[in-house]
Amino acid sequence: MARYLAHRVGQAILVVWLAYTLVFLAVQLLPSDPVTIFLTADSAVDQAAIDTMKSQYGYDQPLLVQYLNQLVGVLSGNFGYSLASGQSVLDRISGVAGSTVALAGSAFIVAGLMAVIVVAAATLTRSAILRRVLVNLPPLLAAVPVFWLGLVLLDLLSIRWGVMSLFPDGSVLSLAIPVLVLAAVVSAPLAQVLLKSMNQVYDQPFIDVLRAKGASRSWIFFRHALKNAAGPALTVMGITVGTLFAGSVITETVFARSGLGSVVLTAVTTQDVPLVQGLVLLTASVFVVVNLVVDLLYPLLDPRILKSNGQGAPRALTA
Amino acid sequence: MNTSEPATHPERDPLLVIEGLEIVYGHGPTATTAVNDADLTIRRGEIVAVVGESGSGKSTLVKSIIGLLPAAARRTAGSVMLGDTNLTDASERDLERLRGVRISLVPQDPGASLDPVKTIGSQVAEVFRLHPDGPRRSRAEVRADVVRLLTLVGIDRPEERLKQYPHELSGGLKQRVLIAIAFSLQPDLLIADEPTSALDVTVQARILDIFERLAREFGTAVIFVTHDLAVATDHAVRIVVMHRGRIVEDRPVGDILAAPEQDYTVRLLREASPHRLPAEPRPGLELDRTSATPAIEVTGLTRDFSRAGEVHRAVDDVSFSIAAGTTFALVGESGSGKSTTARLILRLLDPGAGQIRVHGDDVTTATRRQKRELWRNLQLVYQNPDSALDPRLPIRDIVGEPLLNYRIGSRAERARRVGELFEQVDLAPGFASKRPHELSGGQRQRVAIARALALGARTLVLDEALSALDVLTQAQILDLLRSLQDSLGLTYLFISHDLHVVERISTTVGVMRQGKLLETGATAQVFGSPATEYTQLLLAANPGHRLRQQTPLSSRLHALSAT
Numbered sequence: 046m047a048r049y050l051a052h053r054v055g056q057a058i059l060v061v062w063l064a065y066t067l068v069f070l071a072v073q074l075l076p077s078d079p080v081t082i083f084l085t086a087d088s089a090v091d092q093a094a095i096d097t098m099k100s101q102y103g104y105d106q107p108l109l110v111q112y113l114n115q116l117v118g119v120l121s122g123n124f125g126y127s128l129a130s131g132q133s134v135l136d137r138i139s140g141v142a143g144s145t146v147a148l149a150g151s152a153f154i155v156a157g158l159m160a161v162i163v164v165a166a167a168t169l170t171r172s173a174i175l176r177r178v179l180v181n182l183p184p185l186l187a188a189v190p191v192f193w194l195g196l197v198l199l200d201l202l203s204i205r206w207g208v209m210s211l212f213p214d215g216s217v218l219s220l221a222i223p224v225l226v227l228a229a230v231v232s233a234p235l236a237q238v239l240l241k242s243m244n245q246v247y248d249q250p251f252i253d254v255l256r257a258k259g260a261s262r263s264w265i266f267f268r269h270a271l272k273n274a275a276g277p278a279l280t281v282m283g284i285t286v287g288t289l290f291a292g293s294v295i296t297e298t299v300f301a302r303s304g305l306g307s308v309v310l311t312a313v314t315t316q317d318v319p320l321v322q323g324l325v326l327l328t329a330s331v332f333v334v335v336n337l338v339v340d341l342l343y344p345l346l347d348p349r350i351l352k353s354n355g356q357g358a359p360r361a362l363t364a
Numbered sequence: 365m366n367t368s369e370p371a372t373h374p375e376r377d378p379l380l381v382i383e384g385l386e387i388v389y390g391h392g393p394t395a396t397t398a399v400n401d402a403d404l405t406i407r408r409g410e411i412v413a414v415v416g417e418s419g420s421g422k423s424t425l426v427k428s429i430i431g432l433l434p435a436a437a438r439r440t441a442g443s444v445m446l447g448d449t450n451l452t453d454a455s456e457r458d459l460e461r462l463r464g465v466r467i468s469l470v471p472q473d474p475g476a477s478l479d480p481v482k483t484i485g486s487q488v489a490e491v492f493r494l495h496p497d498g499p500r501r502s503r504a505e506v507r508a509d510v511v512r513l514l515t516l517v518g519i520d521r522p523e524e525r526l527k528q529y530p531h532e533l534s535g536g537l538k539q540r541v542l543i544a545i546a547f548s549l550q551p552d553l554l555i556a557d558e559p560t561s562a563l564d565v566t567v568q569a570r571i572l573d574i575f576e577r578l579a580r581e582f583g584t585a586v587i588f589v590t591h592d593l594a595v596a597t598d599h600a601v602r603i604v605v606m607h608r609g610r611i612v613e614d615r616p617v618g619d620i621l622a623a624p625e626q627d628y629t630v631r632l633l634r635e636a637s638p639h640r641l642p643a644e645p646r647p648g649l650e651l652d653r654t655s656a657t658p659a660i661e662v663t664g665l666t667r668d669f670s671r672a673g674e675v676h677r678a679v680d681d682v683s684f685s686i687a688a689g690t691t692f693a694l695v696g697e698s699g700s701g702k703s704t705t706a707r708l709i710l711r712l713l714d715p716g717a718g719q720i721r722v723h724g725d726d727v728t729t730a731t732r733r734q735k736r737e738l739w740r741n742l743q744l745v746y747q748n749p750d751s752a753l754d755p756r757l758p759i760r761d762i763v764g765e766p767l768l769n770y771r772i773g774s775r776a777e778r779a780r781r782v783g784e785l786f787e788q789v790d791l792a793p794g795f796a797s798k799r800p801h802e803l804s805g806g807q808r809q810r811v812a813i814a815r816a817l818a819l820g821a822r823t824l825v826l827d828e829a830l831s832a833l834d835v836l837t838q839a840q841i842l843d844l845l846r847s848l849q850d851s852l853g854l855t856y857l858f859i860s861h862d863l864h865v866v867e868r869i870s871t872t873v874g875v876m877r878q879g880k881l882l883e884t885g886a887t888a889q890v891f892g893s894p895a896t897e898y899t900q901l902l903l904a905a906n907p908g909h910r911l912r913q914q915t916p917l918s919s920r921l922h923a924l925s926a927t
């Protein structure tokens with residue numbers, strides 16, 4: 046177990062470091078340095094002002110020195126300063142991150158619940174028609190863009206029926222609708238994968254043995270099948286963190302919520318490179334941490350994982 | 365095992381009465397009748413075997429009793445009564461109360477019949493939690509009950525096993541756990557669907573003994589399905605023969621053995637009986653044997669595996685040689701190293717020590733290129749034809765694929781060769797465009813053999829190639845293998861745990877145990893007068909004791925041929 050843990054944590058750190066380095070290299074591919082790009086975006090600026098700012102931000106140093114300085118900065122919690130506001134990147138992000146974490150986090154959990162509910166209903170229903178509808182729901186939702194769903198709901202609820210304010214006012218509905226929109230879209234691939242692995246689980250003979258023990262359909266589903274089928278869905282859940290982040294940026298914009306969405310939007314449009322770098326690092330870290338948690342949960346779901354880590358396939362140990 | 369028990373118990377009440385049962389798969393013009401007008405009565409405490417080849421409807425019949433038919437199947441006529449309860453009219457909820465309590469099930473494949481992510485203890489205790497009638501029990505009492513059950517089925521260290529997961533247990537132990545579950549509430553009726561088909565002979569014998577003992581102890585009636593008449597005659601008091609969905613014969617074991625009524629029963633009995641002798645060496649071959657180089661020759665073959673820091677010797681100093689044109693069988697329990705030996709010879713694994721010669725060429729340290737040459741001559745036919753054939757390819761492409769891999773011939777030449785191969789393995793040309801799932805088990809195995817022969821292999825490694833097939837299909841594939849050996853002069857390395865099959869096909873036999881080759885010799889000699897205790901044990905565990913008693917002539921012939 047300890048080896049497995051060390052292995053996975055080491056991998057996670059490596060991935061974050063590689064992501065950071067790739068972003069650094071990508072910035073170097075820009076036609077000019079970040080300060081010049083930022084300052085020449087709107088008006089003509091004299092070269093002296095550019096040079097002063099460049100030396101302030103350290104962009105006049107040789108590449109390797111820049112890289113190492115930034116890396117040391119990141120390790121000590123200093124993610125650089127925004128070119129637009131001069132505020133520290135960390136402050137700029139942490140000031141609004143709470144709202145996004147609340148949105149994305151609730152959507153993540155609601156998405157998981159929605160997937161389980163859809164799959165449970167599709168598996169346990171005795172009505173062939175209902176089952177067919179439920180089975181086709183996830184592919185349909187997967188094809189719906191987040192912004193479209195958001196705009197349609199906004200149009201219906203705020204403009205036509207007037208039950209919800211156009212801007213967040215702290216009401217239950219104005220919090221719940223963005224969460225549901227995001228969750229619906231994120232839950233679609235989850236439900237698809239869960240349904241597929243559920244079907245495979247139900248093809249296995251142990252399901253018949255459970256029925257022969259006298260277990261009811263819901264007993265079998267919730268006490269046995271779900272745990273067996275959860276693995277692939279959990280993996281997909283880890284991967285959807287990317288979709289979740291992109292989706293929350295769009296949702297925040299559609300529903301005029303403050304949060305990382307607006308920061309991302311301004312950082313990209315004003316070409317505030319240090320801020321973009323900080324955001325990418327944050328996203329990569331969240332992605333890696335969530336997937337690390339998924340990897341660590343896996344052995345709890347399936348005891349065979351740890352065994353198969355060694356040489357050879359898991360096999361019978363005793364006669 | 366013993367036959368002292370009276371054949372039937374007419375004085376006892378009928379427990380299960382099936383009348384006019386008809387079960388149909390599918391709808392409309394494609395519907396097929398799996399069970400047709402079946403009548404069957406089981407009395408309390410009676411052990412009845414249902415036999416027949418695959419597709420005869422035996423599994424469907426018994427599954428309908430416990431209400432576990434697949435979704436595509438439905439009952440179209442007839443009734444099933446358990447005592448006073450009509451099972452065919454019962455609601456799902458009523459059935460749930462019956463299952464596990466009055467009727468229970470021991471499944472076919474112990475490997476996949478336990479929930480892989482739950483502990484053994486929780487899965488046995490589950491039966492008590494599902495049916496919490498009677499006095500309330502504390503956790504400690506349930507635990508004590510589970511331990512008692514595990515002890516009852518002969519599981520050692522039951523306390524430790526409670527916390528283990530199914531993958532930590534061998535197939536035999538898993539089947540014991542499943543038997544413990546089935547007997548936990550002392551049911552009136554137990555249904556066992558091929559309960560030992562997936563197990564070794566030695567394990568099979570032990571499992572069936574436990575089964576029989578518990579059934580007698582608790583007065584449980586048992587219906588067990590098997591394709592192996594040898595097993596049926598050893599353990600049942602009555603045999604029900606099914607053929608094409610109909611019950612064609614239903615009589616006490618003694619009567620069926622003495623005077624089978626149906627031709628079909630006669631055929632089943634003939635295939636299950638140990639009467640046929642191994643193929644006589646063909647004239648002229650004897651001369652070859654001394655002069656020609658052996659097809660396969662291994663000396664001092666050794667291979668270790670390390671698992672979790674522990675070194676385990678899978679193959680230990682194994683030496684043997686197979687004369688060209690003959691069949692050598694490796695027998696032994698699972699885990700004895702038979703398959704590893706085969707994989708080493710095929711050079712799918714690297715040997716730790718020793719030497720392998722195939723048709724005189726030393727292939728012990730073959731390079732990638734040399735291995736490709738080796739596999740033109742030496743091919744594998746795998747145990748499970750279902751998973752050894754790509755389900756998405758038509759049969760034609762599966763058989764022709766090796767030619768494509770080795771870039772042999774033009775498209776037309778390859779098509780011709782595939783046609784030739786189809787003919788050699790007796791597959792109708794019409795199958796060419798079908799896919800594996802449309803074929804029966806026997807036909808799939810023919811495809812696997814045709815593919816192995818595509819490049820003109822002279823030696824085939826048959827790893828449990830017949831184990832997944834029923835007796836009648838086994839007999840057909842055996843005939844095919846024999847005729848291919850005659851016409852093409854093939855050499856077989858035959859790996860099997862089924863001694864019946866081995867004694868019918870092999871010229872020489874090697875017995876393996878724990879990686880070591882215990883003894884080798886001519887088949888008749890090894891089986892007739894085994895040199896080691898272990899071989900004697902294997903032979904004793906081989907089912908068909910009553911069949912052997914019934915056909916003294918053949919066993920006498922057998923003994924004669926040994927000298």
